[in-house]
Amino acid sequence: MEKQIIMQMKHITKRFPGVLALDDVNFEAYAGEILALCGENGAGKSTLMKILSGSYPRSAYEGKILIEGKECRFTDTEKSERAGIAMIYQEISMHLDETVAENIFMGRWKKKKGIIDWKWMNQEAQEYIAMVGLRARPQELLRNLSTSQQQLVAIARALTKNPRILVLDEPTSPLTIQESDKLFSILHRLKKKGIACILITHKLGEVFANADRVVVMRDGRTISASRMEETSEDKIVSEMVGRKMESYYPKETAPIKEVVMEVKNVTVAHPYAANKNIVEDVSFSLRKGEILGIGGLVGAGRSELVDAVFGKIRKNSGELFVDGRKVTIKSPADAIRAGIALVTEDRKTDGIVGGLSIRHNIALASLRELSGYGIMKGKKEKAKVEELFSRMGIKAPGTEVLLQQLSGGNQQKVVLCKWLMRKPKILILDEPTRGIDVGAKAEIYKIMVSLAKEGIAIIMISSELPELISMSDRVLVLAEGKLAGELAREECTQEKIMMYATNIGNQ
Ligand SMILES: Nc1ncnc2c1ncn2[C@@H]1O[C@H](COP(=O)(O)OP(=O)(O)OP(=O)(O)O)[C@@H](O)[C@H]1O
Ligand SMILES: [Mg+2]
Known part of the structure; x- marks a missing residue:
């Protein structure tokens, strides 16, 4: 018909x-x-x-x-x-x-x-x-x-x-x-x-x-x-x-060096359910130059784990060591001071301000670094922002454009730039490519690889298994708040991740 x-x-x-x-x-x-x-x-x-x-x-x-x-x-x-x-x-x-x-x-x-x-x-x-x-x-x-x-x-x-x-x-x-x-x-x-x-x-x-x-x-x-x-x-x-895409996942292994962060026995109470933990006794370490993937089903506690590490939500217990020294992180400000950055999956609730320009949004998290004796170094900031703006291929007439005028995916790129600007030691990405088109995704992967080569340690939460497998040196799988398994790059497959994620691997 x-x-x-x-x-x-x-x-x-x-x-x-x-x-x-x-x-x-x-x-x-x-x-x-x-x-x-x-x-x-x-x-x-x-x-x-x-x-x-x-x-x-x-x-x-x-x-x-x-x-x-x-x-x-x-x-x-x-x-x-x-x-x-x-x-x-x-x-x-x-x-x-x-x-x-x-x-x-x-x-x-x-x-x-x-x-x-x-x-x-x-x-x-x-x-x-x-x-x-x-x-x-x-x-x-x-x-x-x-x-x-x-x-x-x-x-x-x-x-x-x-x-x-x-x-x-x-x-x-x-x-x-x-x-x-x-x-x-x-x-x-x-x-x-x-x-x-x-x-x-x-x-x-x-x-x-x-x-x-x-x-x-x-x-x-x-x-x-x-x-x-x-x-x-x-x-x-x-x-x-508008062109042929050759390699979609540009993963190259960067030299993996010493441990930069250790997370020990982190437990976070469930926000609604009493007597339940959304994250339970999770420990792991992270090395310089490493991309550590975190997989698991939605609700497994992945975002809560990194939010707790970043001080966005309260931990009930757990310790954090950065460069071998114990750090107390009670707020995102503490985490930023310790060299940690978190790019969240939900740009609407945190991170960016629609009514400010792209430049201001990108510079937001790094005002301290850019200001000498309390004075903003306007030129330096602008140059750095411009560099990230073009590297990320953000579609807008310029960096003075208001953020709310950008398309959804381009706003997400601004969030990422904002944290890259801060040159963190540890970069945590929670679903970094959600709502991002294929071309820009490949760009983000390339940036991840080059950051890892510079010695930055990256944690990436992703629900997209091909992305998780292709980009990670190692994958941790969470199930019901607990660490259910760890897979090295060589042994990582969709089946194995799903097996741990659904807890079959442990039975
Ligand atoms: N309110 C606005 N003011 C100024 N420019 C805008 C406005 N809304 C959209 N634009 C511009 O129009 C173009 C198309 O944007 P649109 O939101 O339609 O993209 P899209 O295809 O939906 O992208 P995405 O996949 O990122 O959501 C972009 O260059 C965007 O910056
Ligand atoms: Mg759109």
């Missing part, structure tokens, strides 16, 4: 000050398909979809949108919702101090005699909660949910609108594999009902497993639109980056 075109965007051009974000883009979606939208960070994917959702009003761009052949002029998101378009944004915008049910029905509460019908709302919310496989009560405050659970709430909210076109902007970044699977089973169901699902993602595995078609964008233009069977991973990657 020939599929019907449900939506067309024609000759869309969008300018921001100094940036041509979209350059005469044509884009269409069919009813009942899963359409993947791929492209490097800053290619224009989110911008294109924000135009479709009415986030950028009709007057802010050039071009036409046709829904089922009829031209639509959206002045705001409400109008596009009425036309059947729902969008889940890359930067989740949720109300943390409201309940799950309130977030699901945000602003669309049913009232009885002028009073909000809470009972109806909670009951109705329950249905959507079940639909997306969220394990939380409708009355739960959103603040108490993990990032991935909050993402599921956003998806539930979109579904309540009964969309004909559902746009998801990197929905699986914060999700576990199980949660992603669940999400895709929902998308396949929606597809059968004739809904067009447009999925922005950097995970090509997901694209090949689920999409019917893929559109590749580069520098604000559409480069290709193909059915999955007509294309390949290599082809998509080279269309995205």
Whole structure:
């Protein structure tokens, strides 16, 4: 059966000050398909979809949108919702101090005699909660949910609108594999009902497993639109980056030298569950020039372990030695003083400030180092920032641009620059390439290797097994807060990591 075109965007051009974000883009979606939208960070994917959702009003761009052949002029998101378009944004915008049910029905509460019908709302919310496989009560405050659970709430909210076109902007970044699977089973169901699902993602595995078609964008233009069977991973990657990618993982072994840090018997109490530890009695050492990978399932305590080392969360017990000397770390400031840097997976909660320039954000953590006698050495700072900015290939007209004007992945690169600027002895990276495109990923790997060669010790948490295996000299696997296994580079395979991660290795 020939599929019907449900939506067309024609000759869309969008300018921001100094940036041509979209350059005469044509884009269409069919009813009942899963359409993947791929492209490097800053290619224009989110911008294109924000135009479709009415986030950028009709007057802010050039071009036409046709829904089922009829031209639509959206002045705001409400109008596009009425036309059947729902969008889940890359930067989740949720109300943390409201309940799950309130977030699901945000602003669309049913009232009885002028009073909000809470009972109806909670009951109705329950249905959507079940639909997306969220394990939380409708009355739960959103603040108490993990990032991935909050993402599921956003998806539930979109579904309540009964969309004909559902746009998801990197929905699986914060999700576990199980949660992603669940999400895709929902998308396949929606597809059968004739809904067009447009999925922005950097995970090509997901694209090949689920999409019917893929559109590749580069520098604000559409480069290709193909059915999955007509294309390949290599082809998509080279269309995205505009060149052939040779080696994806540039791992070279740097000379591994003396122990720089020893972590002994770290235990961290579980934040919610009483009498339970999220990290239990974990010890390890780290050498100069080494890239130490930490693997494990989500919830295994990996982030908590490094957060405790960095002084971001409280340890119940445990000791830390840097260069053979015992250090007391009670706050990130203590850790920074000891030469430790932490790049977190969640750029929204820490690390960076949207309203400040790229330069300020990069310089934030290193003000002390750059200032002599309390005076900022402006020139030195600027030169260093410029160097990192170009080395990382951040897409922006310059370092004075406000951070909030960058695409999601480019913001992540700024976070990384910020910590590299500090030249740490020990660099901890928590999911460093989440939301980052293939080209920039390879760039980050290269930087990791060159830092290791300079003698910096690196700890990398990663849920992407190929990344973990290819980049690490040694991998520690955590399961339920405990150290379940350690694998040397030579013996490291996906199967062995998963075996330890699911605790089968210990039985
Ligand atoms: N509000 C804004 N003000 C100024 N420039 C912006 C704004 N939003 C986006 N841009 C610029 O437009 C271009 C496209 O950004 P967009 O967010 O669409 O990229 P993307 O393809 O979604 O990237 P990512 O994969 O990193 O999310 C980028 O150069 C970005 O810096
Ligand atoms: Mg984006």
